[in-house]
Ligand SMILES: [Zn+2]
């Protein structure tokens with residue numbers, strides 16, 4: 105006899121109680137997301153006041169004209185709104201690291217919890233969702249694209265609208281992490297192309313990625329989508345790198 109799945113899960117949880125994904129403690133029955141209470145309370149969410157455009161945290165009283173940060177006032181980005189859930193700091197960033205570099209999908213319930221608890225005001229429902237693509241060789245080596253998995257967590261039940269083959273990465277660009285802002289832009293220039301411009305025309309699109317550092321990657325994706333005729337582009341990322349003073 106086959107047990108219903110929920111009973112099977114309960115049985116397995118009794119025999120092998122799940123540990124907290126971050127600290128290894130046993131969170132007990134109260135945690136379906138496999139994070140203990142202390143670790144959940146320690147998650148560093150992005151909190152307002154935010155730049156109305158790129159979503160960077162601003163000092164209280166700092167918002168100026170249009171409530172945009174200096175960067176967005178001087179160089180308006182090609183997306184209209186970008187929002188991120190947490191600061192890219194440990195320990196929560198370890199979940200992302202395990203998914204991205206070790207293909208560890210057991211962290212997905214923890215990431216789902218973070219997304220459900222985050223305040224993502226300003227990003228309205230898009231027509232289509234576009235995960236930032238990896239270069240094919242890199243995708244093959246890694247085995248998964250974390251942006252696709254995050255798209256499913258951001259938009260549960262909208263699988264048909266998550267378009268993984270609409271935007272192509274046509275150059276295998278070096279990792280961005282060691283580059284300055286200008287070098288990042290040069291590195292990614294013309295790295296993305298839209299496969300079906302007719303399909304994109306007039307649509308609102310949400311670009312999904314794992315980390316927003318300077319915004320160069322999502323900006324280049326947004327630029328390609330706007331050039332293809334997208335009406336508006338939003339950006340959602342799980343984490344944002346926040347400079348500490
Ligand atoms: Zn914990």
Ligand SMILES: [Zn+2]
Pocket residue numbers: 155156157158159160172173174175176177
């Ligand atoms: Zn900004």
